[in-house]
Amino acid sequence: MEEEPVKEKRFVQIGSNPEKAVQGDYSLDVHAILKEGWALTQKNKQSILSGLSFIFLMGVIITLVASEYMGGLEEIMQNNQKQVSINLLVTALLWPFIAGVEMMGISHAVGIKTRTGFVFAFLKRSAYTAITALIIASITSLGFYLILPGIYLAVALSLTIPLIVEKQMSPMAAIILSLKATRFGWLKLMQIYSVFMLLLILSLLPGFVGVPAIISMFVFLVALFFLAPFYYNVKGILYREIFGVQMQVIDNKGDQDMFFSA
Structure with missing residues (x-):
């Protein structure tokens, strides 16, 4: 009986990549x-809302x-x-789960459907995620003492956590890459976050x-029902356009499926 040949892993890059990002080639x-993010939100909001509800309760x-x-x-x-x-404490314990919500937005941006369980899907990187979140919280808090530096850092580092998960980078490498890459599109990022x-x-x-x-509470909750998934879907698009997403292509009996290579 002949053994099946070992299939080589095949990858596809969607969007940009880190090399282009640091050169401002995006x-x-x-x-x-915003238009694409809203379209994604019409089809993909339940998993994000469920994930955020779990995180809020936690x-x-x-x-x-x-x-106590x-x-x-x-x-x-x-x-x-x-x-x-x-x-x-809350930052360190919750961000590994929030990273899952951020990855939901990125998944939607590359055409992958998600479920609530995504909040648990990337916990293997939880230590790096928590450390990065604490570093970002600390330096942005210091920056806000002078207001403008805090605003700049909050925007420039807003896509750092997915680099830890999707690109499997170290905290400092992800922070440095974010600062280098987002300086070219900082004003556009600021415009988008200002809309939210x-x-x-x-x-x-x-x-x-x-x-x-x-x-008032009813109006706020209804708005949040759409605004929260809209925000994370837009962040997913921004990540795709600036840093890109590497997907692994797997043959499944003639059909091709794509999964995160992380």
């Missing part, structure tokens, strides 16, 4: 990206448990040092103009 069309539980250990919520509210400790900030402010506006609380 283009961002703000209108086209964040509440972590905060309550940690607060540190003396209760009232003690935490009166102690800045303990607040910082809670924030760092404006939409978020508009969704909160009823609460500031005297609309009853229950109606």
Whole structure:
């Protein structure tokens, strides 16, 4: 009986790549990206919403448990040092799961459907993800003392975490690559994130103009229902256009399927 020949792994690069990114060899069309992101959101929002709901619930539980250990919520509210400790703990524990949501957006951007379980799919990189998230949180917080540096860093480093997961980079390598690559398209990125900030402010506006609380909350939740997956789908498109996505092609009885090579 003859053995089947070993099939070589085949890969396909979708979008840009890191080499092009650091040279600024990519283009961002703000209108086209937002339009594509909204189209993706019409078809792909349930998994992102489910994933974010799980993360929110987990964040509440972590905060309550940690607060009790540190003396209760009232003690935490009166102690800045303990607040910082809670924030760092929540950041470190939640970002490995948030990375899964970011990868959902990237998956949608390359035509792959996702499920809620994606929030657990990349936990093997959780240590690197947590370290990177803590570094980014620390340097952007310092930057916000002078306001403009904080805004610049928040935008420039907004696509760093997927580099840890999809490109399997180290924290410092991912941060450096992000800073080098996004400087060419920083203004376009800022425009896109400003749109989301404006939409978020508009969704909160009823609460500031005297609309009853229950109606204001309803408006905010409905807006968030669309805004959250829209945001992550747009980030997925941005990642594809700036850094690209490497997919592994697998033959499945004549059909070809593509999976992340990470």
